[in-house]
Amino acid sequence: MNTTKKSSSEKELLFSLENEKPATERLYGRRRGHPLRDRQQRLYDDYLPRIKFPQSALKNPKDAFGQIPEEVWMEVGFGGGEHSIARHRANPDVGYIACEVFENGVCSLLSNLLDETDDEKTAPIPDMLRLWNEDARILIREFPDQSIDKLFLMFPDPWPKARHSKRRFVHPDRIPLLHRILRPGAHWHVASDDPTYQEWVLEVMGNQSYFEKVLETSERPSNWPSTRYEQKAYQAGRQPIFWIFKKV
Numbered sequence: 191m192n193t194t195k196k197s198s199s200e201k202e203l204l205f206s207l208e209n210e211k212p213a214t215e216r217l218y219g220r221r222r223g224h225p226l227r228d229r230q231q232r233l234y235d236d237y238l239p240r241i242k243f244p245q246s247a248l249k250n251p252k253d254a255f256g257q258i259p260e261e262v263w264m265e266v267g268f269g270g271g272e273h274s275i276a277r278h279r280a281n282p283d284v285g286y287i288a289c290e291v292f293e294n295g296v297c298s299l300l301s302n303l304l305d306e307t308d309d310e311k312t313a314p315i316p317d318m319l320r321l322w323n324e325d326a327r328i329l330i331r332e333f334p335d336q337s338i339d340k341l342f343l344m345f346p347d348p349w350p351k352a353r354h355s356k357r358r359f360v361h362p363d364r365i366p367l368l369h370r371i372l373r374p375g376a377h378w379h380v381a382s383d384d385p386t387y388q389e390w391v392l393e394v395m396g397n398q399s400y401f402e403k404v405l406e407t408s409e410r411p412s413n414w415p416s417t418r419y420e421q422k423a424y425q426a427g428r429q430p431i432f433w434i435f436k437k438v
């Protein structure tokens with residue numbers, strides 16, 4: 191079964207953006223891991239399209255939700271979705287856009303929303319959570335100015351080799367784009383356990399004036415949900431760093 195069916199307008203958007211991509215905008219990570227099991231496939235085919243962030247809301251992300259949210263928050267690369275689900279459940283008035291390209295990760299998050307016995311075609315979808323199973327940078331380029339109230343980047347792929355630095359999400363070219371979509375004073379949460387990436391974050395963020403650092407700590411703030419990669423870091427003996435950057 192084709193798990194990446196797309197409408198023709200979606201293909202057009204992705205294609206037109208693909209052709210314009212500079213090196214920092216190409217997607218390098220894996221989109222697929224183990225073949226999807228039957229339930230995962232049903233979640234992907236039948237539930238995902240119902241909860242997917244709609245292209246009709248690209249110019250006003252608040253339109254994506256079942257109710258008009260007070261704020262819109264966005265997470266890039268949610269992995270298994272632990273952080274997205276915890277944030278969404280703790281903040282019922284916030285519209286949460288959770289982005290992840292890895293199909294197995296998308297299914298992990300979806301499987302947390304439904305009971306095994308629920309029918310993927312008819313089970314209700316949460317009003318205030320939407321998934322984007324494409325490159326998050328498409329949304330970042332399309333969203334209007336100041337339309338996002340908080341951004342999360344938890345344990346991004348580190349791409350530790352210097353020659354791969356253009357693949358890193360934190361990149362000098364991306365900072366003005368993030369600044370544009372965030373509202374003034376918005377917080378951007380970043381965490382990384384990779385020493386090269388940690389140095390890189392400090393270097394990139396130290397050489398720009400779009401954001402100011404308001405937090406840097408090796409202890410996860412108690413109101414930040416943990417993630418799978420954070421746990422993997424501790425098991426491997428790596429010390430994460432957690433930052434908040436505030437849009438100036």
Ligand SMILES: C[S@@+](CC[C@H](N)C(=O)[O-])C[C@H]1O[C@@H](n2cnc3c(N)ncnc32)[C@H](O)[C@@H]1O
Binds near residue numbers: 417418
């Ligand atoms: C190292 S994992 C961390 C996952 C999760 N945040 C955690 O802490 O457990 C990084 C994730 O980001 C996803 N990712 C990388 N670039 C992305 C992009 N441009 N848009 C959406 N997801 C992306 C990858 O597929 C991968 O699952």
